[in-house]
Structure formats: C-alpha cells, structure tokens
Amino acid sequence: MxxxxxxxxxxxxxxxxxxxxxxxxxxxxxxxxxxxxxxxxxxxxxxxxxxxxxxxxxxxxxxxxxxxxxxxxxxxxxxxxxxxxxxxxxxxxxxxxxxxxxxxxxxxxxxxxxxxxxVARPEESMQKGVRTILDEDIRWLRCDIKSLNLLGNLLSKQKAAEAGCFEAILHRGQTVTEGSHSNISIIKDGVIITHPADNHILNGITRQKVLEVCKNEQIPFEERAYTLQELYAADEVFSSGTTVEVMPVIEIEGKPVGNGEPGSVTRRLQELFKAEITQQCGQI
Missing domain, CATH: 3.30.470.10 (Aminotransferase class 4, branched-chain amino acid transferase, N-terminal domain)
Known part of the structure; x- marks a missing residue:
C-alpha cells in the first residue's frame, strides 16, 4: 500500500x-x-x-x-x-x-x-556527463517563486528530450539564466560563475549548498550574470538540482564543453557535495 x-x-x-x-x-x-x-x-x-x-x-x-x-x-x-x-x-x-x-x-x-x-541517484550520468541544448527563456519574471506554473519549463524540457538531451539551458537574449529544471553554472580558470539569485532564477537549494561548500573550501566563485559567449568558452559547465545533485555538462548544442569530459573542479564539487549528504543522512 x-x-x-x-x-x-x-x-x-x-x-x-x-x-x-x-x-x-x-x-x-x-x-x-x-x-x-x-x-x-x-x-x-x-x-x-x-x-x-x-x-x-x-x-x-x-x-x-x-x-x-x-x-x-x-x-x-x-x-x-x-x-x-x-x-x-x-x-x-x-x-x-x-x-x-x-x-x-x-x-x-x-x-x-x-x-x-x-528515485535512484543518477550515478551513471554524474560519472559520464550529459548533453544539453539551448532554448530561449520565455517564462514569467518571477522565477524565484517555486510555483505550480511550469509550462515554460516543460516546453523547454520536452525540446531537450526530443533532441536526445538531458537538459535545456535557458537564456534571455545573450544572458544565460538557468536550466529547465536545474541551475546552470560555468567554470573558467578555476572560478565558478553562477547567475545571481534574483527574480530570473530559482535559488536552488543545491545551488546554495554548492556555494556554501565553495566558501568553506576556499573555491573561488562569482554570482553574476554571464553570456552565451562565456558559456561556450567555459572550461567546465555543470547543472545542479535536488534530483541531479552536481551534474557535469559535457556538450551544448552538439559542441563539446572543454575536452568533452567532466572536469576536475566539477569532480571535486561532486565529492564535496556527496560528503554533505553523508554528514546529514549517512553513507550513500
């Protein structure tokens, strides 16, 4: 039952x-x-x-x-x-x-x-990394509210699924916001860059935990808007969310991110995040 x-x-x-x-x-x-x-x-x-x-x-x-x-x-x-x-x-x-x-x-x-x-942990995807597409962010301007109004997200996620991809990375014009069901961060020269927690994104709990870990471990990060050009030029990209944890993005619109494999900073974040889970909930 x-x-x-x-x-x-x-x-x-x-x-x-x-x-x-x-x-x-x-x-x-x-x-x-x-x-x-x-x-x-x-x-x-x-x-x-x-x-x-x-x-x-x-x-x-x-x-x-x-x-x-x-x-x-x-x-x-x-x-x-x-x-x-x-x-x-x-x-x-x-x-x-x-x-x-x-x-x-x-x-x-x-x-x-x-x-x-x-829901099992997506361990295979976290190990290998995932493919993504880009999509224009057509959602309302209060994405900071976790409301039941998800039609814009669903349309983007469906577009990604039909392209055989894991996630759609959303952008308003040239500015990257987040994913259809996750936050998106880039890494350049060892610095993590993530969109600020304003009305254009949901301030993900996993996003917050990752930034907390970065602060504790003295991993440099910036909360600022970044562009599609910066996204394509990033050394590493990762998606973060409740069910995806810290997910390496290895491809965007058919183009590899970095060398096309999960990067070292993302790998470190995965391990640090896993340690946070273990501390709260026991060994996983």
Missing part, C-alpha cells in the same frame, strides 16, 4: 481525492517543493521548507502549518512508505472555491498534498 498526505491526513493513495475546482488544478495557483531522501532521511529539508514558506508569502498565501509541523508529517510519510532513496513531493494550493480570478475569502483553506517516490 502506498500512503500520501491530503490536508494533513495520511491515507491510502487509492482513496485520496482533490476537488475539480481546486485552484491548483484550474489556475496553477500554488507552490511546491521536492526534497531528496537518502537512507530514509530528508536532505536539506529545513532549507526546502523555509523556501516553501517564502514562495507562499510571495503569492500572498498563508500556510496552515509551520515548517517544523510539515517536517514531522513528511518524516511520518517517508517512514510509512519505507522510502530509502527517492524524493518527497509536497504542494499547497489556494484551496477549493468556485472558479474566479479573484482570490477566495479567508474562509477557504489551502489544499495540501504530499507523496513519496523512489
């Missing part, structure tokens, strides 16, 4: 239901998070839940649970489903009410759902 959470209640997935007039279904009016689970433990769970609260505030939605209460429910769900390696997904919508572009009244409570899924 698989268990899920609906509005704070743990139940069998087969009996879980959400109303057809839920605003997440009709408007994408909600926010979400995905947390990695290793050895049955959430990795950077606090950071993800704090970001969930911040995303909700940005769309003027008050969550009915504290991050601590949410963590307790998610831990219970992980245990009930006996999940060892995978993800726990959660979302809040603005609730169920007759369809209207105006927010419903305060008497309408948010809808909360959560579930778990087994």
């Amino acid at each position: 698989e268990y899920v959470i609906v509005n704070g209640e743990v139940m069998d997935r087969a009996s879980a239901k959400v109303d057809i007039e839920d605003r997440g279904y009709q408007f994408g009016d909600g926010v979400y998070e995905v947390i990695r689970v290793y050895n049955g433990k959430m990795f950077t769970g606090t950071e993800h839940l704090n970001r969930l609260v911040e995303s909700a505030k940005k769309i003027r939605m008050e969550l009915p649970y504290s991050p601590e209460a949410l963590a307790g429910m998610l831990e219970q769900l992980i245990a009930k489903n006996e999940l060892q390696t995978g993800i726990v997904y959660m979302q809040f919508t603005r609730g169920t009410s007759p369809r209207n572009h105006v927010f419903p009244g305060k008497d309408v409570a948010p809808t909360f759902v959560a579930y778990t899924r087994q």
Whole structure:
C-alpha cells in the first residue's frame, strides 16, 4: 500500500481525492517543493521548507502549518512508505472555491498534498556527463517563486528530450539564466560563475549548498550574470538540482564543453557535495 498526505491526513493513495475546482488544478495557483531522501532521511529539508514558506508569502498565501509541523508529517510519510532513496513531493494550493480570478475569502483553506517516490541517484550520468541544448527563456519574471506554473519549463524540457538531451539551458537574449529544471553554472580558470539569485532564477537549494561548500573550501566563485559567449568558452559547465545533485555538462548544442569530459573542479564539487549528504543522512 502506498500512503500520501491530503490536508494533513495520511491515507491510502487509492482513496485520496482533490476537488475539480481546486485552484491548483484550474489556475496553477500554488507552490511546491521536492526534497531528496537518502537512507530514509530528508536532505536539506529545513532549507526546502523555509523556501516553501517564502514562495507562499510571495503569492500572498498563508500556510496552515509551520515548517517544523510539515517536517514531522513528511518524516511520518517517508517512514510509512519505507522510502530509502527517492524524493518527497509536497504542494499547497489556494484551496477549493468556485472558479474566479479573484482570490477566495479567508474562509477557504489551502489544499495540501504530499507523496513519496523512489528515485535512484543518477550515478551513471554524474560519472559520464550529459548533453544539453539551448532554448530561449520565455517564462514569467518571477522565477524565484517555486510555483505550480511550469509550462515554460516543460516546453523547454520536452525540446531537450526530443533532441536526445538531458537538459535545456535557458537564456534571455545573450544572458544565460538557468536550466529547465536545474541551475546552470560555468567554470573558467578555476572560478565558478553562477547567475545571481534574483527574480530570473530559482535559488536552488543545491545551488546554495554548492556555494556554501565553495566558501568553506576556499573555491573561488562569482554570482553574476554571464553570456552565451562565456558559456561556450567555459572550461567546465555543470547543472545542479535536488534530483541531479552536481551534474557535469559535457556538450551544448552538439559542441563539446572543454575536452568533452567532466572536469576536475566539477569532480571535486561532486565529492564535496556527496560528503554533505553523508554528514546529514549517512553513507550513500
């Protein structure tokens, strides 16, 4: 039996239901998070839940649970489903009410759902590296909000999949922003360069953890906008995200990155990131 959470209640997935007039279904009016689970433990769970609260505030939605209460429910769900390696997904919508572009009244409570899924670490891809394409960033200008409105991301990801690639690297004009489902960083002369955490990108938790590791290990980095020209001229490029960890990019639009193999700085970041996981969740 698989268990899920609906509005704070743990139940069998087969009996879980959400109303057809839920605003997440009709408007994408909600926010979400995905947390990695290793050895049955959430990795950077606090950071993800704090970001969930911040995303909700940005769309003027008050969550009915504290991050601590949410963590307790998610831990219970992980245990009930006996999940060892995978993800726990959660979302809040603005609730169920007759369809209207105006927010419903305060008497309408948010809808909360959560579930778990087994997801293996992408070890082969992390070892060999991945191919990517470029795509124009057509998304809205509040990419810092982890909202349910992902159509722009989906179109770019589908374009990458149809090209036999792992990810689409997005750009607004000549400025690289991020990937369709990950942050994108470049490395030039040993310096890591990543787009600043403004409204054009989601400030990924893995991105934050990588920069924290760089600071601790005195690996130089810059948070600044960089161009397509700099992307093509980079010595190394990597994608980072909850499910991809630190993923070497070895090809962009059919052109090799560096020598076409994962670089030494990316390899070091992978090991340092793995050490962070081990410290929080045990050996992986």
